Amino acid sequence: MxxxxxxxxxxxxxxxxxxxxxxxxxxxxxxxxxxxxxxxxxxxxxxxxxxxxxxxxxxxxxxxxxxxxxxxxxxxxxxxxxxxxxxxxxxxxxxxxxxxxxxxxxxxxxxxxxxxxxxxxxxxxxxxxxxxxxxxxxxxxxxxxxxxxxxxxxxxxxxxxxxxxxxxxxxxxxxxxxxxxxxxxxxxxxxxxxxxxxxxxxxxxxxxxxxxxxxxxxxxxxxxxxxxxxNIENEGLYQQKFMRTGLVLAALGTLLSLVIAMFALEKELFVLAIGLALFGVVHIMASYLIRQNRSYLGIVHIVKDFNTMPRTMIQLAYVQFFSWFALFAMWIYTTPAVTSHIFKTTDPRSAAYNDGADLVGKLFGDYNGIAALAAIALPFIARYTSRRVTHLIALSCGGVGLISFLFISDPGMLWLPMIGVGIAWASILSIPYAMLSGSLPSEKMGYYMGVFNFFIVIPQIVAATLLGFLLNKVFGGQSIYVLVAGGVSMIVAGLLSLMVNDRDEVNPGE
The missing domain is CATH 1.20.1250.20 (MFS general substrate transporter like domains)
Structure with missing residues (x-):
């Protein structure tokens, strides 16, 4: 229709x-x-x-x-x-x-x-x-x-x-x-x-x-x-493409599941493996339905639109991946980083550990408060620079904030990094969506905004599995370096935002 x-x-x-x-x-x-x-x-x-x-x-x-x-x-x-x-x-x-x-x-x-x-x-x-x-x-x-x-x-x-x-x-x-x-x-x-x-x-x-x-x-x-x-257009072309893509994804998901089971890797990875396999099966189903002259069905349109997502959305996917990877690093490891690096304890029963954990809770409240204030200022900054530059500035503030945890020894100074984190959080929740909306056909706005969530969930799954490996095998069990890695990831996301094709961006000063 x-x-x-x-x-x-x-x-x-x-x-x-x-x-x-x-x-x-x-x-x-x-x-x-x-x-x-x-x-x-x-x-x-x-x-x-x-x-x-x-x-x-x-x-x-x-x-x-x-x-x-x-x-x-x-x-x-x-x-x-x-x-x-x-x-x-x-x-x-x-x-x-x-x-x-x-x-x-x-x-x-x-x-x-x-x-x-x-x-x-x-x-x-x-x-x-x-x-x-x-x-x-x-x-x-x-x-x-x-x-x-x-x-x-x-x-x-x-x-x-x-x-x-x-x-x-x-x-x-x-x-x-x-x-x-x-x-x-x-x-x-x-x-x-x-x-x-x-x-x-x-x-x-x-x-x-x-x-x-x-x-x-x-x-x-x-x-x-x-x-x-x-029916969708170019049915023959998409039937073949969906079948090839589906078989590859299903095979990758199955192979990854076998590797996870054989080497007893983190069980959270099964979610990613099963997701790949199921996504492959959905592509195969869409190919079969086209073959049955039923490409008018919603599942076929959903698969076709996913495979033809706008270029701006693909560019933003990379920005989102590194942004949310950094956020999950922060959410998961700030407590052990602060308690071990600044409060000098890893004993959850100690008073120092609980003081540090309580402080982290307050710090998280701080950055959300900063984000509420920063959200008011972001449109004005974007108006006189650009959305891409605004996002770079905000993510750089967040990245520097996370990296600075390594150099702070006074717990009373930890509110300073959270200013940068709060600015980045406000931008992550707004600027990418503003850039994305201008590239989307209005009749598919809701669908593509939903698909955009993929680029939040996938880095969460990756972070939940990869960060533990990095902590133990690369960073010698020092959680503080996970926050530093998160800060670097956030700055990378900011630099990648400069490459996004922001189609309906308002010219500076307008």
């Missing part, structure tokens, strides 16, 4: 219109922050082995990997005269995510919690993915950096408040941070999840009810009503 969309010039929106269309991201980040800060705690309470936490955690990014492209694809093809294109997914995802947030801290056994994590992460992604496409739908090119920066602002605010909720409930409201019965989650965590559920639903519905979407052009609406089926 035809998926052509509106071709008129989009009007500039006011500050409060951009605020309203982005406000739901505050609640979405509440959900993610509560999940990130408390899931390991819940798993451990329910008896999870520490060695199994990483594999249990991979459920979250893998869920996003699967859900986001599908939601993007189908939201591109949705239109309701009252609810619009993206807003139905906002509402459905918010409802399911809010229910999951209430269930998660009340899980009675480990696999219930793990299953709830899958459902919760999928539900949050159902709401979140269309929010990225929403900016491209609603805003003209000159305001897209502002739109994504507004989302970054709400991400920063949501991360700070939600991360501190258990502490607030315990310290200021007297709600216990220990459970009366072994195997149960403490009340302060439970109440935090309930508050997060309410915040997620209310803020997302604020966006749903306060923001309207532009209607599609008549050709798009007519195709939806007639349920017209459209």
């Amino acid at each position: 035809s998926t052509a969309t509106m071709t008129f010039t989009k009007p500039r929106l006011s500050f409060w219109q951009i605020w309203n269309m982005s406000f739901g991201f505050l609640g979405i980040q509440f959900g993610f922050a509560l999940q990130n800060a408390n899931t390991s705690r819940i798993f451990s309470t329910l008896g999870a082995n520490p060695d199994d936490l990483a594999i249990l955690w991979l459920a979250a990014p893998v869920t996003g990997l699967l859900v986001q492209p599908l939601i993007g694809y189908y939201s591109d093809r949705t239109w309701h005269p009252v609810w619009g294109r993206r807003r139905p997914y906002f509402a459905i995802g918010a409802l399911l995510a809010s229910i999951s947030l209430c269930v998660m801290p009340n899980s009675s056994f480990l696999f219930m919690a793990a299953g709830t994590l899958w459902i919760m992460d999928a539900s949050i992604n159902i709401s979140m993915e269309p929010f990225r496409a929403f900016v491209g739908d609603k805003l003209p090119p000159s305001q897209r950096t502002t739109g994504f920066a507004m989302q970054s602002f709400f991400i920063g605010i949501g991360a700070i408040v939600a991360s501190y909720l258990p502490y607030i409930f315990n310290r200021f409201m007297g709600i216990s941070n220990t459970a009366a019965v072994a195997g149960e989650v403490s009340d302060n965590v439970k109440y935090s999840f309930y508050a997060g559920a309410a915040m997620l639903f209310i803020t997302v519905m604020w966006t749903v009810l306060s923001t309207k979407e532009y209607p599609p052009d008549p050709a798009f609406e007519s195709a939806l009503k007639s349920k017209q089926k459209k």
